Amino acid sequence: MxxxxxxxxxxxxxxxxxxxxxxxxxxxxxxxxxxxxxxxxxxxxxxxxxxxxxxxxxxxxxxxxxxxxxTYIDTGAMYRTVGLFCIQNNIDYTNEDAVNSVLSQIGIDIIYEDNAQKIYLNGVDVSTAIRTQEVAAAASKVATYKEVREALVDMQRKLAATxxxxxxxxxxxxxxxxxxxxxxxxxxxxxxxxxxxxxxxxxxxxxxAYDVLLKEIQERDDQDANxxxxxxxxxxxxxxxxxxxxxxxxxxxxxxxxxxxxx
The missing domain is CATH 3.40.50.300 (P-loop containing nucleotide triphosphate hydrolases)
Structure with a gap:
């Protein structure tokens, strides 16, 4: 045929x-x-x-x-976890040196359960705790710090290597x-x-409020791009x-x- x-x-x-x-x-x-x-x-x-x-x-x-x-890897959750640690421990996340000084105390683990990514901070599941506006604001700030990014980028590359x-x-x-x-x-x-x-x-x-969210997004866009x-x-x-x-x-x-x- x-x-x-x-x-x-x-x-x-x-x-x-x-x-x-x-x-x-x-x-x-x-x-x-x-x-x-x-x-x-x-x-x-x-x-x-x-x-x-x-x-x-x-x-x-x-x-x-x-x-x-x-495997799905949510890198934003990692920065949120750093932000959450700062909030929980009264670390001024707007102070780069202060955040850098505690990086060694932040243990982040990503575990997959029931096809979902869960993120742990020093052994505690914080998958839900990191999803707040306050933590989002902290994550946005710490994500601009060189040492924070270098540490998390290294972790992200290792996750994708195999x-x-x-x-x-x-x-x-x-x-x-x-x-x-x-x-x-x-x-x-x-x-x-x-x-x-x-x-x-x-x-x-x-x-x-919608207006509040719109303003936050516009400010985040400017911060991320610059x-x-x-x-x-x-x-x-x-x-x-x-x-x-x-x-x-x-x-x-x-x-x-x-x-x-x-x-």
Whole structure:
């Protein structure tokens, strides 16, 4: 039987592959080098997702990691943990020297339970405690300190050294994983990002004014873009996706296709 696109005198094996990482509607032949594209979740890769606050990085990264059956690393949670330690121990997190002096006392462990990342501070689960506005403000500040970033970047690279990961943050594609398989830069209007944050807080039963959130996001954008150490910017070989009018499913599908092309 002749099939268009096939090679003559080849032994054919039909394989059914069900993978949420692969979006394909037609049947085609795959030979040696192309066969691995059928399962991008099986070949080791690093997917870097950067972007400003509220752009949807964590939501998208978590979904992609689940679909691709790989490890999700939330780097922002690490900076929040440093900020939380400072708050709990009355350390002035606006004082860089004060924060640097206690770095050796901060033990951060990332553990995966039930396909979810949990973060521990000196043996205590702080996965929920770090998700407050106060901690977010502290994280934003300590993230500008060189020694803090160097310590956490080293940890992040070690986590990605031996397995496939989806890692999100603000300098993943530019600093942490400059050789990442795929670099994505997610963005959205400040107004849309503020509205998303508002919905997140409301879902948690927290009352926060939209205007306050919008101002915080605008200030965070300015701080992230203009900080001296690892400023927020798209990698030269990164792909920017404006998520303002896109659904989560549309974003995930687009990134999955891009990753598939690189494997």
């Amino acid at each position: 002749y099939v268009k696109g096939s090679l003559e005198k080849c032994i054919r094996i039909a394989v059914l592959c069900q993978s949420e990482a692969l979006v394909q509607q037609t049947v085609c032949h795959q030979y040696l080098k192309g066969a691995k594209k059928l399962r991008p979740d099986l070949g080791r890769f690093t997917l870097a997702i950067d972007g400003p606050a509220g752009a949807g990085k964590s939501t998208i990264a978590k979904c992609l990691a689940q679909n691709l059956r790989c 397995k496939s990961v989806v890692m999100d943050g603000r300098d993943i594609g530019t600093v942490v994983l400059p050789q990442a398989t795929l670099k994505i830069f997610l963005t959205a209007s400040a107004e849309e990002r503020a509205n998303r944050r508002l919905l997140e807080y409301e879902a948690k039963g927290m009352e926060v 900080r001296e150490v690892s400023p927020l910017k798209k990698a030269d070989d990164g792909i920017e996706i404006d998520t303002t009018s896109l659904s989560i499913e549309e974003i995930i599908e687009r990134i999955a296709h891009l990753l598939q092309e690189r494997l």
